[in-house]
Amino acid sequence: MNDKQILMETKSLSKNFGNLAAVRDVSLQVYEGEIHAIIGPNGAGKTTFLNLLSGELPASSGALYFDGSEVTDWRPDRLARAGMGRSFQHSSVFEQLSVRENVRLAAQTQFPNSFGLFRPAESYADVGRRVEEVFGEVALEWSSGARAGEISHGEQRQLEIAMLLALSPKLMLLDEPTSGMSRNETLELIELLRRISERHTLVLVEHDMDVVFQLADRITVLVNGSVLASGPPAAVREDVAVRTAYLGTQ
Amino acid sequence: MRPVTIIAAIVVAAMLVAIPLFHNAFLTAHATRILIYVIFAMSLDLLVGYCGMVSLGHAAFFGIAAYTTALLSAKAGIANILIGLPLSMLAAAAGALVIGLLTLRTSGIYFIMATLAFAQMLHFLVNDSDFFGGSDGILLLTRFRASVGNTVLLDLGNATTRYYTALVATSVAFAGLALLVRSPFGRILQGLKSNEQRMRALGYPVARYKLGCFVIGGTLAGLAGHLYATLTSLADPSILDWLHSAQVLMMVIIGGLGTLIGSAIGAFLLIELIDQSAELTDHWKLIVGVVVIAVTMFGRGGLVGLASLLRTSVFGARASA
Numbered sequence: 001m002n003d004k005q006i007l008m009e010t011k012s013l014s015k016n017f018g019n020l021a022a023v024r025d026v027s028l029q030v031y032e033g034e035i036h037a038i039i040g041p042n043g044a045g046k047t048t049f050l051n052l053l054s055g056e057l058p059a060s061s062g063a064l065y066f067d068g069s070e071v072t073d074w075r076p077d078r079l080a081r082a083g084m085g086r087s088f089q090h091s092s093v094f095e096q097l098s099v100r101e102n103v104r105l106a107a108q109t110q111f112p113n114s115f116g117l118f119r120p121a122e123s124y125a126d127v128g129r130r131v132e133e134v135f136g137e138v139a140l141e142w143s144s145g146a147r148a149g150e151i152s153h154g155e156q157r158q159l160e161i162a163m164l165l166a167l168s169p170k171l172m173l174l175d176e177p178t179s180g181m182s183r184n185e186t187l188e189l190i191e192l193l194r195r196i197s198e199r200h201t202l203v204l205v206e207h208d209m210d211v212v213f214q215l216a217d218r219i220t221v222l223v224n225g226s227v228l229a230s231g232p233p234a235a236v237r238e239d240v241a242v243r244t245a246y247l248g249t250q
Numbered sequence: 251m252r253p254v255t256i257i258a259a260i261v262v263a264a265m266l267v268a269i270p271l272f273h274n275a276f277l278t279a280h281a282t283r284i285l286i287y288v289i290f291a292m293s294l295d296l297l298v299g300y301c302g303m304v305s306l307g308h309a310a311f312f313g314i315a316a317y318t319t320a321l322l323s324a325k326a327g328i329a330n331i332l333i334g335l336p337l338s339m340l341a342a343a344a345g346a347l348v349i350g351l352l353t354l355r356t357s358g359i360y361f362i363m364a365t366l367a368f369a370q371m372l373h374f375l376v377n378d379s380d381f382f383g384g385s386d387g388i389l390l391l392t393r394f395r396a397s398v399g400n401t402v403l404l405d406l407g408n409a410t411t412r413y414y415t416a417l418v419a420t421s422v423a424f425a426g427l428a429l430l431v432r433s434p435f436g437r438i439l440q441g442l443k444s445n446e447q448r449m450r451a452l453g454y455p456v457a458r459y460k461l462g463c464f465v466i467g468g469t470l471a472g473l474a475g476h477l478y479a480t481l482t483s484l485a486d487p488s489i490l491d492w493l494h495s496a497q498v499l500m501m502v503i504i505g506g507l508g509t510l511i512g513s514a515i516g517a518f519l520l521i522e523l524i525d526q527s528a529e530l531t532d533h534w535k536l537i538v539g540v541v542v543i544a545v546t547m548f549g550r551g552g553l554v555g556l557a558s559l560l561r562t563s564v565f566g567a568r569a570s571a
Binding site: 054077078086 | 426429430432433434435436437438440441443444445447448449450451452453454455456
């Protein structure tokens, strides 16, 4: 895999909250086209790390590179425009708006000429086509007119992924995409992520080991904010330190 | 639109056009005042109802425009609406830009307090300075008109002309806002109200859109403020008071947030409620208070929400589709 391009890289990235070192000295590479899972016990700093990657939190020290530029100080909206799309641990959709409008708002960002003040939002044909494309790609049976706050939790999580797809991101950061999902929904989501990964690079924070070992090309284990192990699933599974620190407690 | 809505709109429009034909000076002036508050309330609804920015300082922009109008007249002898209107709206926009830049770093309760504080600062500035006429305010000695060269196009000395000017301004503001909230820009505002963090993660420069919304709302409040000054021939500190901001916020809440038409109805009803109850008793604020509490408690979507609730329960699910 080393012949692949590095899409994102962190160098000694750290985050302190007062005296608490939530993320310590994390250096890792995400290669183009891979699914990179980040696992670890509760409180290991996984979500904090993801928040550093997406710019939600400023890093205390270290550097972040994305798509050839140093982006350490970039804010979330700028990173998003540069091609980094993320989902949140608690499903984060526009509850008052329709399912379709949720995806449309995401798709709209890809068409800079679609920001008029007086033309109806629906009249922009290229945005509409992109929305239809995404609905086709996700292939989920939604009534797109329903309000996003009224569909089930599992559907909201799928909707979030549809919104990310509409951004055509270079990298998708997913924070526990299967949390709160039923077994069936999880299986459907694994299929969806597999399909998406054919054309996208994914970083996945996940606690469901079935999901991780089925999907990931590489796994990084975080414990107490530090990298304990990083590598292909088989190697990580064999790692004794990991087993005692984390997998053994499952 | 359903036929009922269209018929109702035609009837209301016809009534609005017909009001001066009654040759009732009080009625015409009263209706002009209501129209001005319809613009004011709709401009705040854009902020509160669509973008989720609850401002308690919206009267600042109304006041800036009214004082600009009065100063133009009193200090520079300019009483041409073609100059006064754009200048006072520009002044309101500039005020909104500055106050917006300073307050939009905050949100929620802090934003409410920050906007309130800035509006109160303006209130005390004009109240305590001779330049702005102190607590008496500034009287407009000449009536505004619209003129090009020596040709007078509109003479706002005429009450009927004032009414129709306000009616046209209200219609244009309503149509413009109705288009705006359906546009991509308007949708972005609604996304911001729903989930700001999500909007940022989608790549929207959130602060810029909120500021844009704040300035557009402030500019339209300026339109209302300018018309108000030309109607009453007065700009006094009470229009910058925070109670004035609270009043217009009540109009929006009573009518129903994020509906535009609700703000229009809310403006009409609150003015009527205040006027009628003030005639009944000195304790009219008690009556107004009880009504506002009742509407907010029992009809969470304001009167527009209450109406659609009634429609659904009377006609069943068919009507709600």
